[in-house]
Amino acid sequence: MEKIVTRPSGANDTGLPLSEDLMTGAEAIAKFMFGNATDTNKRRVYHAAAELGLPTFRIGTTLCARRSTILAWIERQESAA
Template identity: 35%
Template sequence: MEAANDNQPGDLLMGAGTIAKHLGITSRQLYRLSYGGHVPVFKLGGAIAARRSTLTRWLDQQETSAMRAA
């Protein structure tokens, strides 16, 4: 049976600490960025969550934007 969504094994990051570690920032920094709508995260149950693939694309976009502005 094939999954009806685009989840990839190991793609989901659960919890602020896990996401922050992936991004190389503190949990506090992640919360500030997420409350401001600056980082692509979502709530899953009562926890903050993100997909590695989405974060990777977002980081690539941020880098491209920064390079164009420089």
Template identity: 45%
Template sequence: MDETDNIPAPPNSISGDHRTRHASAAPLAGDILSGANEIAEFIYGDRKYRRKVYNLVETNCLPVFRLGANICARRSILLSWIAKQERTQRL
């Protein structure tokens, strides 16, 4: 037994292994679109529609959040938002 066996794990850690803490963050990172270009490509299929993204953000019509100055959105939330838009348009 050496000295490191007596050191407690960090408070946010399930185990003392740092890889355990970061493994759950990978799916979230893959779900985030960062910037109007990425959001435009996801929604419209082309980055040239980034101005439309800015207009939707400005009018609070698009579910986004900011990380600093960057506009970000989660793919899963956008897909849910699109599905909701489709349901409300059906009469």
């Protein structure tokens, strides 16, 4: 079986399979970004997506994001500061 490799536009090529790069749900994104998924951290994810430009998308009603795209976004925020 062939691996599907992510190559997000503008992000570093991590070579991760999509299944490892994709996060589904604010809980998974909060765990990745903040280390845990408290209600406060999940709200922070929704706020960042809606107001701060956190790169997310929806599959149905579920908030989703790629690890590699979020890391690239964070790097751009650091260099702009």
